[in-house]
Structures are given as structure tokens and as C-alpha cells.
Amino acid sequence: MSARLLDGRRIAGEAQRDLVALATASRARYGRPAGLAIVRVGKDASFEVYLRALQRASEAIGIALSVVTLASESDNAALRAGIEALNADESVHGILMQLPLPPHLSQRTVAEAMDPRKDVDGISLRSAGNLFLRFPSFVPSTCAAVIEMLDRSGITLAGRHAVVVGASNVVGKPLAFMLLDRDATVTVCHIYTPDLGAWTRQADVLVVAVGKPGLLTGEMVRPGAAVIDVGTTVRADGALVGDVDFATVALVAGALSPVPGGVGQLTKLMLLRQTLRAQQTLVGGATVGNGREVRDG
Numbered sequence: 001m002s003a004r005l006l007d008g009r010r011i012a013g014e015a016q017r018d019l020v021a022l023a024t025a026s027r028a029r030y031g032r033p034a035g036l037a038i039v040r041v042g043k044d045a046s047f048e049v050y051l052r053a054l055q056r057a058s059e060a061i062g063i064a065l066s067v068v069t070l071a072s073e074s075d076n077a078a079l080r081a082g083i084e085a086l087n088a089d090e091s092v093h094g095i096l097m098q099l100p101l102p103p104h105l106s107q108r109t110v111a112e113a114m115d116p117r118k119d120v121d122g123i124s125l126r127s128a129g130n131l132f133l134r135f136p137s138f139v140p141s142t143c144a145a146v147i148e149m150l151d152r153s154g155i156t157l158a159g160r161h162a163v164v165v166g167a168s169n170v171v172g173k174p175l176a177f178m179l180l181d182r183d184a185t186v187t188v189c190h191i192y193t194p195d196l197g198a199w200t201r202q203a204d205v206l207v208v209a210v211g212k213p214g215l216l217t218g219e220m221v222r223p224g225a226a227v228i229d230v231g232t233t234v235r236a237d238g239a240l241v242g243d244v245d246f247a248t249v250a251l252v253a254g255a256l257s258p259v260p261g262g263v264g265q266l267t268k269l270m271l272l273r274q275t276l277r278a279q280q281t282l283v284g285g286a287t288v289g290n291g292r293e294v295r296d297g
């Protein structure tokens with residue numbers, strides 16, 4: 001078997017066209033573009049790459065992007081004050097915090113301080129609780145990108161077995177809840193999971209988000225499964241690689257989202273889509289959230 005390649009660039013092109021239309025309509029309706037503020041403490045080289053990509057996409061879509069840089073020696077009180085100033089700024093509809101924070105700062109400060117209506121990367125306590133309880137919620141953009149990739153590729157989830165490798169707060173855990181929300185049977189694997197292949201071989205849909213190149217090989221995949229590689233590692237030679245051993249997995253999987261050229265293309269667009277939704281919520285009185293079906297209980 002040879003896997004169908006899920007082309008992140010093509011799917012991102014489709015998603016971006018939809019966002020241009022949404023942003024144009026919102027600007028006409030609310031009289032100003034949606035505003036996204038990015039908060040960083042000092043500068044981080046890999047975040048700078050993401051920031052430049054966000055700046056290009058914001059410009060193309062029509063979202064006003066601003067960057068607030070706090071001094072590296074800022075303490076938790078200064079960080080909280082910076083976020084609260086953006087909470088109160090009516091031109092800002094979405095806030096993205098550069099993570100990870102320097103070690104002397106607490107992520108809890110951000111999780112508590114950020115207005116959940118502006119939390120377009122789904123990191124606040126309220127967003128996490130909403131997701132857990134199946135209330136409308138902003139979600140981490142990487143997770144939204146995985147779901148978007150599956151949806152736009154016609155890969156269904158209801159009644160299927162989804163296995164997520166990786167259990168972090170920003171990818172693995174929230175993604176597991178989103179897959180559960182789509183009626184998949186979900187298994188989460190992590191560093192203490194013995195015999196990883198015994199679990200991954202059971203997956204109809206397999207998402208790998210670890211950051212270990214070559215972790216998933218062909219013999220760990222059920223023939224015909226859909227495999228989404230989220231991991232990103234920059235090798236010593238400068239090449240960007242995922243967690244999936246492409247050569248062996250492509251022979252077994254039914255569909256494969258590669259790195260590069262897969263979900264990474266969609267992540268920034270999902271953040272911008274959630275910013276447009278935040279504007280609808282804050283200015284237009286729409287329901288908070290990412291537009292997914294809402295079910296109580």
C-alpha cells in the first residue's frame with residue numbers, strides 16, 4: 001500500500017480563502033479589523049519563525065497583529081499586568097502568549113490572567129475547563145489544525161479508534177478530548193507507555209505529537225490507518241523532521257500528513273480563525289468558541 005499524502009499546503013490554501021472572506025465580512029460589519037496581540041518575554045529564535053509566518057498570514061487575511069515584548073527580567077506581577085492591559089484593550093480581540101515562559105515565570109499566571117474570551121490559543125483555566133465539560137471553547141491551535149486536516153481530508157472519527165501519542169497540555173491532552181468529542185474511542189500514550197507499537201497498531205486514526213524523529217515506524221501502523229505527524233524537530237543539518245519514519249510508514253498507512261508540509265501549515269490559520277471568532281463574540285455577541293458542535297453532559 002502507498003499512503004495518500006495529506007497536503008497541508010493545499011488545505012491551508014482552502015482554509016485561508018475562507019478566512020479572507022470571514023475577515024472581510026467582519027471588518028465591514030464591525031468597522032475595524034480583528035486584532036491579535038502577541039505577548040513575549042524576551043525573544044526566542046523558534047518563536048520568531050512562527051511570528052513571521054503569523055505576520056504574513058495576518059496581513060494576507062486582514063487581521064491587525066501587534067507584538068508586546070516584556071523585558072526578560074519581568075516578574076509574574078509584570079506579566080499579569082501586561083496581559084490585563086490587553087484584556088482591557090478594545091482593539092485587541094485575541095491574545096497569544098509565547099510559550100514556554102522563561103523558568104522564573106509561572107504559566108499559571110497566564111492561565112489565570114487571560115480573559116477567556118480573548119484566549120485564542122486555549123491555554124486559560126476557563127478554556128481547559130470548557131473543553132473538558134464539552135462547552136464551547138477556544139482550543140490550542142495545533143489541535144484545531146489536526147481536526148481541520150482530518151475534516152478537510154474526509155477522514156471520519158465517530159466510532160473509530162484514535163490513538164494519540166504524547167500527552168502534553170498544549171497538544172496531546174486537549175486533542176484527546178477533541179477526538180472524544182467527535183465520538184472516537186480514544187487512547188492516549190506517553191513516555192511511560194510500554195510497548196508503544198501494541199497500542200499504535202490498533203489505531204484507525206493515529207496522531208503522533210512527541211518530538212522524537214523516527215519514533216513511529218511502519219511496523220507500528222495498522223495497514224490503511226490515517227497517520228498525522230505533529231512532531232517537529234530541527235536536525236543538526238537544519239532540516240525540519242517529524243516523529244514519523246516517512247519511508248516505512250508511507251508504505252503501510254492509508255493516509256499520511258507529513259512534516260514538513262502537513263498540520264504545521266494550518267496551525268497559524270487556526271489561531272487567526274479563533275481571533276475572528278473572538279471578535280464576533282466580543283463585539284457581535286456570538287457564542288464563545290471554535291464553532292464545534294456543543295453538547296452538554
Ligand code: NAP
Pocket residue numbers: 142165166167168169170171172189190191192193196209210211212215230231232233263264267
Ligand atoms: P512536549 O510538551 O515535550 O510533550 C511531549 C509528549 O510526548 C509528552 O506527553 C511525553 O510524555 C511524550 N513522550 C515523550 N517521549 C515519548 C515516547 N518515547 N513515547 C511516547 N510518548 C513520549 O511537546 P509538545 O509541546 O506536546 O509538542 C510535541 C511535538 O509537536 C514537538 O515536536 C513540537 O515541536 C511539535 N509541535 C508542532 C506544532 C505544529 O504546529 N506543527 C505545534 C506544537 C508542537 P510525558 O508527558 O510522559 O513526558
